[in-house]
Amino acid sequence: MTAADLLAAATDPLAQAVVDQIPGAVLGVITAAGDRAVAVFGLAQREPHAAPMRCGTWFDLASLTKVLFTTPTILTLVAQGRMALDDALTVAIPDLRQYDPAAAERRLTFRQCLAHQTHLPAVEPLYTYGQDPATLRAFILQRVWQPGPPVYSDINFILLGIAIERLTGRSLGEQTLPGGLSFRPDPAECAATERCTWRGRVLRGEVHDENAFALGGAAGHAGLFGTVDGVLDMAQGLLQGAAPALACIRTRQSATRTLGWQARHDGWSGGDACSDAAIGHTGFTGTGVWIDFGRLIAWTLLTNRVHPTRHRNTGIEELRRRVGTLIAGAAP
Numbered sequence: 001m002t003a004a005d006l007l008a009a010a011t012d013p014l015a016q017a018v019v020d021q022i023p024g025a026v027l028g029v030i031t032a033a034g035d036r037a038v039a040v041f042g043l044a045q046r047e048p049h050a051a052p053m054r055c056g057t058w059f060d061l062a063s064l065t066k067v068l069f070t071t072p073t074i075l076t077l078v079a080q081g082r083m084a085l086d087d088a089l090t091v092a093i094p095d096l097r098q099y100d101p102a103a104a105e106r107r108l109t110f111r112q113c114l115a116h117q118t119h120l121p122a123v124e125p126l127y128t129y130g131q132d133p134a135t136l137r138a139f140i141l142q143r144v145w146q147p148g149p150p151v152y153s154d155i156n157f158i159l160l161g162i163a164i165e166r167l168t169g170r171s172l173g174e175q176t177l178p179g180g181l182s183f184r185p186d187p188a189e190c191a192a193t194e195r196c197t198w199r200g201r202v203l204r205g206e207v208h209d210e211n212a213f214a215l216g217g218a219a220g221h222a223g224l225f226g227t228v229d230g231v232l233d234m235a236q237g238l239l240q241g242a243a244p245a246l247a248c249i250r251t252r253q254s255a256t257r258t259l260g261w262q263a264r265h266d267g268w269s270g271g272d273a274c275s276d277a278a279i280g281h282t283g284f285t286g287t288g289v290w291i292d293f294g295r296l297i298a299w300t301l302l303t304n305r306v307h308p309t310r311h312r313n314t315g316i317e318e319l320r321r322r323v324g325t326l327i328a329g330a331a332p
Helices: 003-008 011-020 064-079 109-112 133-142 155-168 210-214 229-240 246-250 316-330
Strands: 024-031 036-045 277-281 287-292 297-303
Touching: 003 024, 003 036, 003 297, 003 316, 011 024, 011 036, 011 316, 024 229, 036 210, 036 229, 064 109, 064 155, 064 229, 064 246, 064 277, 064 287, 109 155, 133 155, 229 287, 277 316, 287 316, 297 316
Parallel strands: none
Antiparallel strands: 024 036, 024 297, 277 287, 287 297
């Protein structure tokens, strides 16, 4: 079964969705051996004028930043001996909640943040507290976060992003990235996202996530842009084992999570036909990537479903599951 065969199995519902639900999409499939196929649908932008979708269109990857940048960077630093997974974040950020030595945040570990096993909230409108990146980082580090049950949390990864900056001595926007991934893409080559009421314009080539924008455009939870080939290259590297601590991202830390990634479970975004060895992740803007180590395939579905607004039902959740079920179901 070739990548083109797997791709063909899933194109019909995607072509229909682009007509009825979302402006445009790019779907890519790759095998561990490197066989890949890509299909392009619809428009990269509808407003204020139409722009065609292309194979090389750059997408705001949103929360795929967590698994394509932040998680591998943290695991690389662990492999280099800069810290251990079970070290507290204070190894890298000694001033975290520095005015309260007993603060719960000072006991949070890299592993807990990667696996979303902390007391931190899912999201907070941090951008409403200020837009100076340095001051906002200080606010995040000193804020008294209210305790709660473990949830999927942007705050976990914002803290990991700050840790990366401290350990490397470089801002996230200055980090070295593989080809096909960037924190500063050419806006003319990007798919548009939302007509942002806060910024007063259609966003194209600038990060959709308000908190990442306020933090300077790149953060541990969002800010990364990528092409379909950039995402597939990363997925192929994982399929081939070319990543530090690869076992960590395949080992469940909870019923539904590994380090950084979501593990295959009933009703998940990757559909019903994946093997139990599959992992994946989605992004709010309409992006997603899934890697099935059991079937030795990976696929990415990149859409601009928030264009021109997030406030409508695009059916993206069911579309992701349908596409995943068809691709994995067609695999040997």
